[in-house]
Every structure is written in C-alpha cells, then in structure tokens.
Amino acid sequence: MTKTRNAHLSPKAGDEQGVEYARLVRKAARGDRVAMEELLLRAQEAAFRFSFLVCGHTQDAEDVMQDALLKTYRYVGRIREPEAFRTWLYRTVRNACLMKRRRRVDEPAHMVSIEQGMPTGDGGYAAVDLEDPAKAPDEAAMNAWLGERLRAALRVLPPSYRIIVFLREMEGLSTREVARVTGISEANVKTRLHRARGILREQLEGA
C-alpha cells in the first residue's frame, strides 16, 4: 500500500527549521557575522528550553546556554554536514545538562537521570518533579511563556518521555533526529511519544 502524508494536523515547521539552521551554518562558516549571531542565539535558546523543560533546572540554564554558545562557535568552523547541525546541537545540550547534573555533589535525592525517572516499587518509573517554580528566575515571564497548565502537565511525564515530547513536538525534530539525539531506536521514539501524548491529554483535559 502506498503511504500518504495526511494533513490531520497542521504541517510542522520542523523541516523548515532544519533547512534554516543548515543555511545559517553555511553562511556563518563563510564568515557571515549576522548569520553567526543568529545561529548562536538559536543555540542558546534551544539550550535554555531544554534545560528548563526537560531537566527542570533554570539555575543551570545559564551555564548550559554558555556551553552551547562556545561549542557552537567552535563547531561551525569545522562542520562537514550542515544538515546534521540540529541533531548535534540537541545532543550537545543534552550532554551539557547531564554533565551539569553529575557535577553537583549536593544534588537533592529527587534529581535523577533524565532518561530514567524515579523507580517505583512496582518496577515502573514515576515522574521527576521539575524545579519548584517559586525558586526559578523570571517566574512570571516563564509562566506566561509556557502556560501553567502545559508546564504542570509536562511535570507529570517521566523524563524519558518528556525529552521525546520536547524534541518532537516543541522543537520539531523528525523521529529519526530524535532517535539520534536520544540514542534509542525510532520505534522506541514512536512508542514513547504515543504514550506521552496520552498522558499529556489526560493531564490537560482531566480525562
């Protein structure tokens, strides 16, 4: 049977974003300062969103942003595949978040790997709480930015699902790109996304 692309949802901007990233990378590599600034801004924004939404650490966000800034700046000069830039960026940001977490010797007990979540007695995994919003900087701005309901719903997701929702739905990466960033199979990405969507729907609609 022939597969068709059915427009059940509005088309995602993900593909266009990937093309735009590649264009910026090429121009920046040729010495275009405006393109470099735009690319560096986007890299930092992606780092902030990842840190805030997936890891739940706004206090780490500045460090993760700085890391993304420097690594992107160094990487652009020697990049061979501009189309692969987005995957590289999110993998870099994810690693920076993980390293940041490992470096914390005084980490509270509820902080665990973003891939695992908190093990429960029945062999499953429970969600890890995101940072207490009251302690986060720019709280009002962050709430306005994301919406309290969605933020609360994301908090319920296990971290291994949250990263998939973030990359696929919010950042617009393809299933293949998400698999490359997270290091799991495409089939696994689809399974987690399917389950995550169900949990989010229940949280958002009180089903």
Place this chain on the structure above:
Amino acid sequence: MRRAIDGGCGAMLAHISAYLDGELDAAECSTIERHCRTCPRCAAVVDGLRRTIGLCRNAGKAPLPDPVRRRARQSIRRLLAAEAIPRKADGATARRSRRRRGRRGGRS
C-alpha cells in the same frame, strides 16, 4: 509490514499517533475515520490528542522571555568581541612586520 487496523477501539487507539502524524495510508485513515464517526469516545480521544499536540507545538514556537534573550545576546556580543581582539592584534603585528621589511629593503 503493519497489520491492518481491524476497526475496534483498541486497534484504533494503538494507531492514533501514526494517524495524527500522517504516517498511515489512505485505507488505514479511512478505517480510523469511519470508526470515529460511530464511536464518540474514540472521536473525543482523537480531538483531545490533536489539541494536546497543537498546544505543545505552539509552546515550542513562542519566543523566550525578553530577559533570557537579552542575556543570550549579551553573551554573544562578549564572545564575538573577545574573538575579534586576537585577530586585530594579529593584523597589527603583520602590519608592523611589513613596515620593518619595507624599511630594511629601502636601506639596502
């Protein structure tokens, strides 16, 4: 190869993400749509998932708060300014060397 959707609620829900992502063929889509016309519960799930996905995608498009963007821009300017200084210094050194070589060439 994917198994045909039998039209029941369970099979329908198992394929719902693939349906919403446009990964099913026309026949599979028709099966799901036919089922939803007669099953209000599944139709509500499809609508709810559509709204959920739409909400996530819109959140992803929203620009970050101004203070965050301001700090990001400041970091970029600092980095690019710091990177520009050694280049300028290199240029000045090269100009001095050229002048020295020129003077030596004039004397001989």
